[in-house]
Amino acid sequence: MHSSAPFNDAPIDRISPCFMGREEDMHAISSAVEFCDEDTPSRYAIWGMPGLGKSQLALSYANASFKAGRHTHVIWIPATTLEKVNQGLVKILDLTQHMDRNNSDQGARLTAARLCLERSGQDLKWLIILDDVTPATLQFLREHLPRQNGHGSILITTRTLDVAKAVTSVAGQQHPVHELKALSTEQSAKLLFKSAGIQSSAAADLKSAQKLVKQIGCLPLAVEQAGSYMRRSGLTGAGQLETLYDHGGLEEVIHGNFFPEYKELIGKLRLLAGTMAYPLTKRNQC
Known part of the structure; x- marks a missing residue:
């Protein structure tokens, strides 16, 4: 690399204050x-359905690893x-102030970016995070x-x-992959209270919270959005929590503004649980 000054290009400001840690x-x-490995970069893939918090996990790792000096x-x-992907790879040349960063030949810049990382010294511990790889890329x-x-x-x-x-x-060589799963019911209830700003340990509130998070699959994105709606609406009690799923309390606010994958998921949950739909707000993080 032409510039050895450390940098963290990850958008860590997107890390949710309600992120549960995922230790x-x-x-x-x-x-x-x-x-x-002395010859090849390590690779590791996290996979799972939308709404599980894969991007949040990757951002949190990037932040922690950079702060600790591991990368x-x-x-x-x-x-x-x-x-x-094209833009992201050639951005490496700008971040490192590489001499080929202004080359008009895109293919040459892509090659320069790859060689820049392959030939960097051992004191430069780089980490590339590819967020939401698709079959198209x-x-x-x-x-x-x-x-x-x-x-x-x-x-x-x-x-x-x-x-x-x-x-x-x-x-x-097949490098390892890891399936990210939904939070437990207990973790999801904590996330709901945290995102709603509720400081409650009452058994009735906990029971209602656990019932709600089960109905939305314990997906962190869905749970956090439910809590965010509760905070905005001033809902604080167990009876009000029950209203959210017994009377479709979220639907009137954010109906129709979620990813197609979420629509399919919520439809399946309705069939399984025999309850009303639980819409989610659209987010850029998956």
């Missing part, structure tokens, strides 16, 4: 990503489209990601196991 998942990432150069790349990434330098790491988030396995398969 076991964070430890799993650390164990895999920080393993140093000195953190590069965040949105990976849903070819355009975003998979092959491009396989062609242009760095394949040498054991002092680098690549962390990936994606929605499917197939993509996770494909993007972590390099030169005949």
